[in-house]
Amino acid sequence: MSQEEKSVTLTCIRCPKGCQVTVTLAGGEVAAVTGNGCPRGDAYARKEVTDPTRVVTTVVPVRGSDVARMVSVKTAGDVPKAKVLDVVRALSDVSMAAPVHIGDVVLADVCGTGVDVIATKDV
Amino acid sequence: MDGTIVYDALVIGAGVSGCSIARELSRLDGRFLVLEAEDDVCAGTSKANSAIVHAGFDAKTGTLMARLNVEGNALFPQLARELGFAFDRIGSLVVCTDEKDMPALEALLERGRANGVPELRIVGREELVRMEPNIADGAVAALWAPTAGICDPFALTAALAESAATNGVSFRFDARVTAVEPVTLEGGAPGWKVTAGGDAFFSRVVINAAGVYADQIHNMVSADTLTIVPRRGEYELLDTTAGGHVRHTVFMLPTKMGKGVLVTPTVHGNLLVGPTADDIDDKRGTQTTPAGLEAVRRKSALTVRDIPFRETITSFSGLRAHQPGHEFIIGPVAGAPGFLDCAGIESPGLTASPAIGRMVAAQANDILGLPRNQSFEPRRRPIPDLKRIGQGEWERLIESDPAYGTIVCRCCRVSEAQIRDACRRVPGARSLDGVKHRTGACMGRCQAGFCTPRIMEILAEEVDGLSMEDVTKCGPGSRMVVGHDKQAEGGERHD
């Protein structure tokens, strides 16, 4: 094993089996995936190790509604896992005026990810 | 300013004794004030107990406890009618679990008769099983006391307080008394200065009804010191599905092996099992313990079989204001003219409270000599209990206020109108516990899981200056939430 090699073990979440998958990295590239029970595990592990992403959901205040104080929102697509908390922080001063519809853009291109934050509830 | 007012009587403590005294005082034409350390009535000993209206055979014949127990019991039906709180005279059974202990059961019968308890008799096993099908196999006989009952101690205390307030008594909450000093009032008459929450209050008579703190208050004015030992009792409360497991209050006859625990239905339809009895040092020590709850389960099995503890919805503990001499200490304190004790009020204090109120108010008026309050109104409009009223009456309520048709607490069937009513009472609910205790909301099987946010919302709408994020469970220091989303200060993130 060269000095640049390192390995990461993670739990595959593609099915309930929960395989412990070990990814060996060499110079930042995936050299090997072991422990996975199926090809889906291989794909999951490669993505999770090299480019982990998440959808972020939270709520922001809504003004001018009799029925709701908050409106639920989400990132319209995946954002880098490392930016999850930044996305929430970026929303801390954001509020919406009623009426709000599912899909309305709450914050465009959040944290420079190229992904919009959109409403997930009609208020 | 309060400092300029001289009250005729000032009651320290808004438990069931203090509120009963206050209501009896309000039959007199005078100025009265109740000071309470907590943010609501019934916040201490009066809140967490067995809720039993005892028949009166327990206390030693000739004691104040025995006399006030029997007198208090007899006053309950009329009081319940006047004030509209739940009181069910279901009767009690003291179960003897060993043939060898029958003389003790008979002695209890004799003591009860000597105390003046009516209709007492001993029932044999056969009749006992008919009365209580779930009685333990070891039960051989029981003392049957049909005058015993159950009540809602909080509803009783709140009703007494509301009645007192309606008839002119003032209440001050979050006012923990820190000093009581003799003073000479304007005109040269002797009186008292009571310091509470940084404010000074002046009164001709001071009444010490401070529960587990009655020793501290007493010792502020007397060198002949008093000791009140908090005696902790732990309980388990079971769901209404288990409420019919017994039909009467079932006690165990104390044996060489010790004192048992009681098993009883409650006025809300639950089953209550407990209490243990542990003398502790901490006057705030209302925690439950593994040993205590284990004892509740073990001891209850001696008198009642197959208690479905899987239906437990909560456990809690309460403190009795135990006085080592085990007697109520009611009356003037030597060397402190105008200062009256109402201390050591442990079981049967709840039962005795109507009689205690009369007795102490009379003692106060021996000093004050006040005329009768001609406009005294004995009745108080209760907060309706939708579980106990008929559908016809419920329908009429909805016609008068549609909010009676909007259910907030699904487990206990409490509507929005009742919750708003509780907040508008004087003294009214200002916290979740205040609503819970006045309406019975949150006391059911979900234990407030669903209705908490909605009740917080209503409190914020009803209570002046209260916002939803400042709503408390039971007064200062017990906020339900710490702020708004994304508002954690310090900015420290743990990722």
Next chain:
Amino acid sequence: MTSMATGAHAGATAGAGEKGGTAAAAVPELERDIVIVGGGSAGLAAAIAAHDAGVASVLVLEREPQLGGILNQCIHNGFGLHTFKEELTGPEYAARYVAKARERNIEHMLRTTVLDVSPGRVVTAVNAERGIFRVRAGAVVLAMGCRERPRGALNICGTRPAGVYTAGTAQRLVNIDGLLPGREVVILGSGDIGLIMARRLTLEGAHVACVAELMPYSGGLKRNIVQCLDDFGIPLKLSHTVVNVEGERRVEAVTIARVDDHLRPIPGTEVRYPCDTLLLSVGLLPENELSRQAGVRINPVTRGAFVNDQLMTSVPGVFACGNVLHVHDLVDYVSEESAHAGACAARYMQGAAGLAAGEKDLPGAATELAIEATGGVRYTVPSFVSPGRMDDSLRLRFRVGAVYQNRYVSVYVGDRRVTHRRKPVMAPGEMQEVTLRRADLADARPGDVVRVLLEDE
């Protein structure tokens, strides 16, 4: 009525004594083909399916101010992968069903609490507009959902301060009211809502010290452990429980201890966590109080009704579906099951296919085969199946009692094994299913039992 809450003891309370006086005599004000109790994911799916099966009048009674039930506060994503083939948030999933109901003009009443369902299918309800009213229903679908197990059910010792919440209450406060219940949090129980709330609270600025789980395995879905705990470095402490709560007014600390094989705390393993909040995610209980009043037989394992392949309970014409029947992990399965219940309720009230009310249709009737859960399987839904009436295939849903690896799920009809399928992993936190085909029952004799069990080989 057995509940003492109705005033079984004549008391001195003003007004006691005339209870229930008007209820029995009153004639129902309304008549509907199908009344659905609950407008959450189960009730909506049942209503839509019943409508689509040709039922003219369907009425949904919902106690909250909006349809959609608990989905409205489940703002996280991961809903709808099976139903819509995309990952939706809870409110979006609910909105799709609400829209379907709107398109069909399905009648509903909000802020309406059902007080009673009679065995004769008269539903008594109350709201502010109508007061107390009765609806005669051709069929009733019970879709009341579930509630969370509270602290009291666990007998956690210590004080009783503010700051102890069920995870769902905290979820409602954070997501609907925008209020943060606490800053330093310990979570007991690794049910899915607890895991989801660990992430939610972390995102909103609180610190979650740990999640303690009594059992040696998690009660939640694996993906939630990875995405809600691991992502944020929140430790999951298996075989641990809370043994003490401190704080007079507000939680000040909780103590956690390891438990032994009998789930008893091991002395000496206690660790004290200073915190202001304890969240509980220790199980969900179907809300079957109305069902019991109606006389519905309840399965002590699921705490939901015993039902047959039509999802009909022991009371003719009363059906059950969703979390009130048994607690699900995935809303997609709730929707699917509830659509089946709605369709069956429609067939029942239409009197089609010999389904008119009668003893022969009741679960456990002679024409039905009992389905028995044994050998590691805790329960199945349904509990009875009629070979003559069932659809071509029937999905049996079940849970196992422990974590199993490489076991076979077997189904026997009488002595004959009709299904034998290897499963790499099964855990109590993840609902399982196995399909029973009509053909499997072709040779079944009356009295045969259908057994679902796990086998080593």
